[in-house]
Amino acid sequence: MANTMAEIKNKMRVEGLDLYYGKFHALTSVSMPVQENKITALIGPSGCGKSTLLRCLNRMNDLIPGTKVTGQVMLDDQDIYGQAMEVTDLRKRVGMVFQRPNPFPLSIYENVVYGLKVAGFRNRKMMDEVAERSLKGAWMWDYVKDKLDQSALELPLDQQQRLCIARLLAIEPEVILMDEPCSALDPIATMKVEELMLELAKNYTIVIVTHNMQQASRVSDYTGYMLLGKMIEFNDTRVIFTKPKEKLTEEYISGKYG
Amino acid sequence: MRINPRHTQKGAVIILGGATILVLLILAFIIIFILEKGLPVVNLQFLSSKPRDLGRAGGIFPTIIGTIILPVVALLIATPLGVFTSVYLSEYTKETTLTKVIRFGTDCLAGIPSIIFGLFGYIFFVITLQMGWSILAGSLTLAVMVLPTIIRTSEEAIRAVPKVYREVSFSLGASGWQTVKKVILPNALPGIVTGVMLSIGRSIGETAAVIFTAGSSLRIPTTAFDSVRTMAVHFYILAREGISQENAYGTAATLIIAVLIINLTAYWLMNRFIARRG
Ligand SMILES: Nc1ncnc2c1ncn2[C@@H]1O[C@H](COP(=O)(O)OP(=O)(O)O)[C@@H](O)[C@H]1O
Numbered sequence: 001m002a003n004t005m006a007e008i009k010n011k012m013r014v015e016g017l018d019l020y021y022g023k024f025h026a027l028t029s030v031s032m033p034v035q036e037n038k039i040t041a042l043i044g045p046s047g048c049g050k051s052t053l054l055r056c057l058n059r060m061n062d063l064i065p066g067t068k069v070t071g072q073v074m075l076d077d078q079d080i081y082g083q084a085m086e087v088t089d090l091r092k093r094v095g096m097v098f099q100r101p102n103p104f105p106l107s108i109y110e111n112v113v114y115g116l117k118v119a120g121f122r123n124r125k126m127m128d129e130v131a132e133r134s135l136k137g138a139w140m141w142d143y144v145k146d147k148l149d150q151s152a153l154e155l156p157l158d159q160q161q162r163l164c165i166a167r168l169l170a171i172e173p174e175v176i177l178m179d180e181p182c183s184a185l186d187p188i189a190t191m192k193v194e195e196l197m198l199e200l201a202k203n204y205t206i207v208i209v210t211h212n213m214q215q216a217s218r219v220s221d222y223t224g225y226m227l228l229g230k231m232i233e234f235n236d237t238r239v240i241f242t243k244p245k246e247k248l249t250e251e252y253i254s255g256k257y258g
Numbered sequence: 259m260r261i262n263p264r265h266t267q268k269g270a271v272i273i274l275g276g277a278t279i280l281v282l283l284i285l286a287f288i289i290i291f292i293l294e295k296g297l298p299v300v301n302l303q304f305l306s307s308k309p310r311d312l313g314r315a316g317g318i319f320p321t322i323i324g325t326i327i328l329p330v331v332a333l334l335i336a337t338p339l340g341v342f343t344s345v346y347l348s349e350y351t352k353e354t355t356l357t358k359v360i361r362f363g364t365d366c367l368a369g370i371p372s373i374i375f376g377l378f379g380y381i382f383f384v385i386t387l388q389m390g391w392s393i394l395a396g397s398l399t400l401a402v403m404v405l406p407t408i409i410r411t412s413e414e415a416i417r418a419v420p421k422v423y424r425e426v427s428f429s430l431g432a433s434g435w436q437t438v439k440k441v442i443l444p445n446a447l448p449g450i451v452t453g454v455m456l457s458i459g460r461s462i463g464e465t466a467a468v469i470f471t472a473g474s475s476l477r478i479p480t481t482a483f484d485s486v487r488t489m490a491v492h493f494y495i496l497a498r499e500g501i502s503q504e505n506a507y508g509t510a511a512t513l514i515i516a517v518l519i520i521n522l523t524a525y526w527l528m529n530r531f532i533a534r535r536g
């Protein structure tokens with residue numbers, strides 16, 4: 001594995017990361033690479049710290065009072081917790097899709113261009129183009145092109161989740177973080193989103209949290225197995241699911257856990 | 259001894275329903291009583307002419323001006339102040355003893371009788387700051403009086419905005435202030451407007467806080483330093499001094515209709531706003 005991973009560029013790299021929510025030690029010395037244009041999956045039982053780790057990658061944990069982080073998270077060659085990193089810039093480069101579809105109570109169009117507007121863009125023609133490109137990128141353009149002024153909340157759930165992806169594509173992030181993006185969707189919609197993820201991985205680096213092991217094995221290139229705030233094993237997805245090195249990993253993927 | 263739940267259920271329905279009907283009847287009675295006594299004198303002439311002989315004859319035009327201008331200026335001052343304060347309290351500070359003290363303080367202020375604000379306004383704005391009995395002093399006093407209401411209702415409305423909207427906005431690269439401006443305030447707007455409407459209602463009907471600070475001049479004001487009389491104060495003076503019962507009820511009827519129109523407009527605006535946002 002060391003050989004194959006050395007050839008591909010590390011887009012992000014987590015190094016000895018510790019996180020405390022107040023006194024609660026939620027992540028213990030976690031390290032992991034995030035390969036460029038690949039899908040990295042984080043699996044593990046509920047409460048093991050997957051979301052917490054994911055949210056460290058774009059510093060969303062900063063919003064939770066009493067959170068303390070030590071260690072390094074590198075984006076390209078810059079420490080995102082370093083002085084030089086502007087957190088709003090970081091979040092434009094490392095964007096996030098949340099567990100539940102959460103469009104703003106605005107029109108579909110206003111949702112898509114939200115990130116552009118807060119970045120200061122005003123040119124209507126350019127925003128129209130970006131909106132179209134992003135909605136196409138999220139495979140929903142044909143579905144919504146005639147109702148861009150409709151409220152986003154009137155869309156069915158799976159379209160709402162795709163709108164959230166489109167809203168993110170509009171700001172052209174480099175890395176996309178997804179926290180159980182399919183947990184609110186039915187199996188068919190889930191399959192569609194998985195296909196979309198594979199397509200997006202051609203141009204974006206993706207990190208996905210999932211409690212669904214089949215999903216991880218279907219879509220991801222690399223998988224990290226977490227337990228109680230520790231990264232138990234990180235490896236090629238195929239390796240993790242066929243011949244894991246750690247006994248704990250094997251117990252989990254074979255369903256013996258708990 | 260245990261009473262059969264079916265009977266208690268029946269009893270509850272009767273008591274609750276009865277209370278509601280009683281309240282509605284009382285309200286209807288008050289409104290009808292005043293309109294019946296007041297409406298006969300209300301006509302275009304009454305609304306558009308100056309009072310003569312201390313209000314014994316003539317109309318109430320200057321008091322309409324006073325009733326409009328005092329709350330409007332007061333709300334123009336209090337709304338931004340109150341909304342910004344509530345944004346600061348709910349978005350920019352952590353929950354500490356200090357914020358709890360501030361919140362407790364605003365709650366206490368909201369419960370203080372308006373005559374206290376009137377006396378404060380008289381001593382501070384009218385005398386100390388030498389504003390005299392004036393629109394300015396009256397509006398500032400009303401602003402201070404409604405500020406706690408605006409702060410608390412706005413804060414509740416802001417807190418009710420789902421947390422996830424904040425997270426999403428930040429995750430798309432928005433700053434704190436952009437998030438407030440584009441997500442939090444628009445979503446809290448119905449609640450904020452409710453607070454403002456309540457405050458307008460209170461200001462329009464206010465006498466104690468106004469009579470000491472804006473005075474009771476019957477002239478049409480030309481500057482912010484002129485004294486004015488509101489309809490509520492006019493009604494109070496006409497009734498209290500026994501100047502003219504008919505004109506007092508006429509003024510009250512006009513006031514009630516004005517408040518009704520304002521509330522209906524506000525409802526209509528709010529529904530349109532909510533419908534548009536979906
Ligand atoms: N804001 C928070 N404050 C305190 N503890 C938290 C907070 N968020 C998560 N935790 C705790 O941290 C642990 C990891 O949570 P999380 O990262 O959400 O797990 P996962 O996504 O793997 O289910 C859990 O024990 C959870 O209770």
Ligand SMILES: [Mg+2]
Binds near residue numbers: 050051052179209
């Ligand atoms: Mg989670």
